[in-house]
Amino acid sequence: MWLQQRIKVFPGLLSSSWARRVLAVSGFLVIIYWYIFSGSHYRSFWYSGKQWGVSGACLQAQIVQWKTLAEKGDVVMVSFPGEEIKLQGPAMVGNGQIIVDVGKNNLWVSSLSVLFHLTNYSPLTLFKNVGALAETHATAIFLKEGLIRTIRCLQVEASDSPRDCVTVREDHFAHRSRPHVYVQNIHITNPSDRVVTFDISSQKPLTGETFSTSLEKVQEKQFLLSSGRVSVEDGKIILVVVATKKLASRLQVSPKSEHDETVLSVVYASEPIDPAKLSDTFSKLRENAKKEMFELMHMKTEDLFHEHQQIWSDLIVSGIEMKKITDLHTPSRDTINITLYYMLSCSLAPLVDPALSNEEREKMESFLNYADHCFTGHSSMHAENLWPGSLSGITQLLQLWDLWKLTLQKRGCKSLVSAGAHGLMQGMLLSFGGLQFTENHLQFQSDPHVLHNSYSLRGIHYNKDLINLAVLLDQDEKPFLHVSVKFQDKLVKLYACEAGCLNEPVELTSEVRGHIFPVLITQPLTPLLYISTDLTHLQDLRHTLHLKEILAHEEHMAKQYRGLPFLFWFSVASLITLFHLFLFKLIYNEYCGPGAKPLFRSKV
Known part of the structure; x- marks a missing residue:
């Protein structure tokens, strides 16, 4: 009986306009809440299920490890069906001499005297399946290997099993120690019971000047030689010559079999020249391209990739790892990783150039091992223009590259910039952490x-050794410093002391557990940590700092943020009290004062 009476009340409630508005707003908020907190999981379930069918299930099985690698920071996802995780920048590979925009199929070239220019040449070789019922693909940048990988799953027959799908894996990389070489490696797996056919072609530009192509032959080896030009300022041109492996126009993969194909491209670009010198310049570039292509065609693909990966691994020995971010101004782990990848991909690596003289090599290595006066000024951690969350394309990426080089040069790192990719990585590492080399210490x-952020800086060059420095947080969210050393050459003693150097310096060792230092703040402000090979220098340092006080980090922050003054809180409390008194007076006058309205109306 009681329940029936309560139900009869609802129509009366909904007859009120304000009740309907409240109900509409509540429903809208529930929908928004469901979309934000449940939508991504729902979409993942939807896309991984019937929406993408057999080819989608095949793709999920092929890239199951990608998400794990992405969580570790080793992979940046470019495109992934059913997930809103699109790379906020170009999908590119490069080595300082060439840049290949894999997403847009564009080739950019540079020379010693000019920066990168866009050509009208399409570097990718396209493998298109004939008669596929469905196709799904995903792309990612593998940071530790310096390549872009795309996996395509093709449903070629009416089967409900994902295991019958044909998979095509494409790897793209600009060779790190061979600056003129671009490699596209294709691996096709056909587990089905039918022959699978692919049409092989290259995309032709719709506008602009096309490249002319001819068939070349060197000792029974055939390849295609394409040539074109790029117009630059002052009426000059850059001549571009590209040698590419010749492939058949159609490929058939037998049932229950696999097929590997490696497409090699050699790219040479001239300095800006007058059109009158076109013929002589073309002859030189043509001979250089033919010579290098002939050498590559006699190499094993595995050896070529091993060369590239070895140099790339050497570059990323140094790096930045974000462990915990507690504010909105610190760049995310993916933003840092992709920025480092972009900057390395735009830079040459002269230290691995076999043509570099021993004298020049020793000079660059000395810059790398002890970059005196680099990095001066405040840390670049919160410089959003140096660590952008998104880039519109290669042009903006090159502007960022110029900005990084300019920033490092103006902050005492000019010698590191001259050392190419290895030096640029070291300069970015020092700038992020606010590290500086002086005459006697780091x-x-x-x-x-x-x-309050937790992060790690690995591979800081000090002489020929590598230092790892981390800012970590304990159980009470208090920061402390963790330092470890990886000795590369003969053992050289390294010492470290915290701010003020009041305690005896500690000798750093290569022990895995490393060394822990407290975060102390001095007045006036001085560095939080000193590292040096000179023990006496650190012992003498304490007498030259002339400090007023030394506080623990939490004590310093407590003094900086003492809270709002008592007068502010008293004013807020007074306003709240006065408001409620005024509200009470209005209600009293309405129902209890002279001429008050009756609380209940009579039904009669």
Whole structure:
């Protein structure tokens, strides 16, 4: 009986306009909440299920490890069906001499005297299946291997089993130690019971000047030689010559079999020249391209990839790892990783150039091992223009590359910039952490206000050794410093002491557990950590700092943020009290004062 009476009340409630508005707003908020917090999981389930069918299930099985690698920071997803995780920048590979925009199928070239210019040449070889019922693909940048990988799953027959799908894996990389070489490696697996056919072609530009192509032959080896030009300022041109492996126009893969194909491209670009010198310049570039292509065609693909990966692994010995971010201004792990990848891909690596003289090599290595006065000024951690969350394309990427080089040059890192990709990585590492080399030591001078973030800087070159420095947080969210060393050459003793150097310096060792230092803040502000090979220098340092006080980090922050003054809180409390008194007076006058309205109306 009681329930029936309550139900009869609802129509009366909905007759009120304000009740209908409240109900509409509540329903809208519920929908928004469901979309934000449940939509991504729902979409993942939808896309991984019937929406993408057999080819989607096949793709899920092929890239099951990608998400694990992405969580570790080793992979940046470019495109993935059913997930809103699109790379906020170009999908590119490069080595400082060439850049290949894999997403747009564009080739950019540079020379010693000019920066990158876009050509009208399409570097990718396209493998299109004939008669596929469905196709699904995903793309990712593999940071530790320096390549872009795309996996395509093709449903070629009416089967409900994902195991019958044909998979095509494509790897793209610009060779790190061979600056003129671009490699596209294709691996096709056909588990079905039918022959699978692919049409092989290259995309032709719709506008602009096309490249002319001819068939070349060197000792029974055939390849295609394409040539074109890029117009630059002052009426000059850059001549571009590309030698590419010749492939058949159609490929058939037998049932229950696999097929590998490696497409090699050699790209040579001239300095800006007058059109009158076109013939002589073309002859030189043509001979250089033919010579290198002939050498590559006699190499094993595995050896070529091993060369590239060895140099790339050497580059990423150094790096930045974000462990915990507690504010909105610190760049994310993916933003840092992809920015480092982009900057390395735009830079030459002269240290691995076999043509570099021993004298020049020793000079660059000395810059790398002890970059005196680099990095001066405040840390670049919160410089959003240096660590952008998104890039519109290669043009904006090259502008970022120029900005990084300019910033490092103006902050005492000019010698590192001249060392190419290895030096640029080291300069970015020092700038992020606020590390600076002086005449006698390396000092960590990070802003105390950013130490609520936890991060690690690995591979800091000190002489020929590598130092790992981490800012970590304990159980009470208090920061401390963790330092370890990886000795590369003969053992050289390294010492470290915290801010003020009041305690005896500690000798650093290669032990896995490393060394822990407290975060102390001095007045006036001085570096948080000193590292040096000179023990006496650190012992003498304490007498030259002339400090007023030394506080623990939490004590320093407590003094900086003492809260709002008592007068502010008293004013807020007074306003709240006065408002409620005024509200009470209005209600009293309405129902209890002279001429008050009756609380209940009579039904009669």
